[in-house]
Amino acid sequence: NAGVMQNPRHLVRRRGQEARLRCSPMKGHSHVYWYRQLPEEGLKFMVYLQKENIIDESGMPKERFSAEFPKEGPSILRIQQVVRGDSAAYFCASSPQGIGNEQFFGPGTRLTVL
Amino acid sequence: SQQGEEDPQALSIQEGENATMNCSYKTSINNLQWYRQNSGRGLVHLILIRSNEREKHSGRLRVTLDTSKKSSSLLITASRAADTASYFCATAGPSYGNNRLAFGKGNQVVVIP
Numbered sequence: 286n287a288g289v290m291q292n293p294r295h296l297v298r299r300r301g302q303e304a305r306l307r308c309s310p311m312k313g314h315s316h317v318y319w320y321r322q323l324p325e326e327g328l329k330f331m332v333y334l335q336k337e338n339i340i341d342e343s344g345m346p347k348e349r350f351s352a353e354f355p356k357e358g359p360s361i362l363r364i365q366q367v368v369r370g371d372s373a374a375y376f377c378a379s380s381p382q383g384i385g386n387e388q389f390f391g392p393g394t395r396l397t398v399l
Numbered sequence: 400s401q402q403g404e405e406d407p408q409a410l411s412i413q414e415g416e417n418a419t420m421n422c423s424y425k426t427s428i429n430n431l432q433w434y435r436q437n438s439g440r441g442l443v444h445l446i447l448i449r450s451n452e453r454e455k456h457s458g459r460l461r462v463t464l465d466t467s468k469k470s471s472s473l474l475i476t477a478s479r480a481a482d483t484a485s486y487f488c489a490t491a492g493p494s495y496g497n498n499r500l501a502f503g504k505g506n507q508v509v510v511i512p
Contacts, residue, residue: 289441318499327487327502328442341499376441387432388500390442 287312289379289391290359297397298367306362306394310379317360318388319352322374334360367398411509418475420506422488423468429492431464431471432500436485445473445486480512 290309298304310317315336320328330344334354345352349367354360364371374395378388412418422431430449434442448455448464448471455462461474475482485507489500 327504330499333499344499387444387447389444392441
């Protein structure tokens with residue numbers, strides 16, 4: 286039973302480019318969460334999705350960031366026109382039920398913006 | 400605002416000793432969870448304690464929860480070098496719409512062989 290998969294593990298982008306981060310939840314999990322971790326910091330919630338629905342995006346920056354979890358395929362976190370401040374580790378987690386239960390985390394994508 | 404705040408921030412102990420770290424939070428919760436993160440890796444779930452529970456054990460881990468003081472502690476007994484990691488507490492509760500985990504900044508634990 287594979288865990289949460291994220292790819293790429295490392296992503297380097299120049300300022301102004303787009304970054305696409307992918308997350309495949311554990312089998313049977315329909316709830317996906319994205320978190321961002323800055324160096325020496327804890328994780329900060331970004332967005333909570335179920336299949337084809339954004340449930341809570343209150344942690345997402347208003348501009349340049351978007352997320353989706355289509356009926357088929359992985360969840361995508363998209364960052365347009367990246368800036369240096371977007372450099373961070375982005376973690377995806379999934380759970381079989383909603384919040385209040387254990388979340389299983391992927392290995393993260395480390396985004397570096399040059 | 401940051402929900403969980405761990406104390407102490409960094410802890411260095413000898414192998415075999417016990418390690419205790421604390422976490423405080425500000426608002427009402429449904430549960431509190433502890434996670435471990437090895438350097439450069441993802442988070443591993445350790446234990447979940449619900450708001451109506453006071454203590455929970457899992458192997459060498461013991462977690463307590465005091466909702467009157469809005470605090471929790473994580474005890475690792477007979478520590479091993481492999482326990483070297485950062486430990487985060489995270490809370491889930493109605494203050495955040497029950498849709499997110501709010502993480503503290505983490506405790507860095509170093510176990511010296």
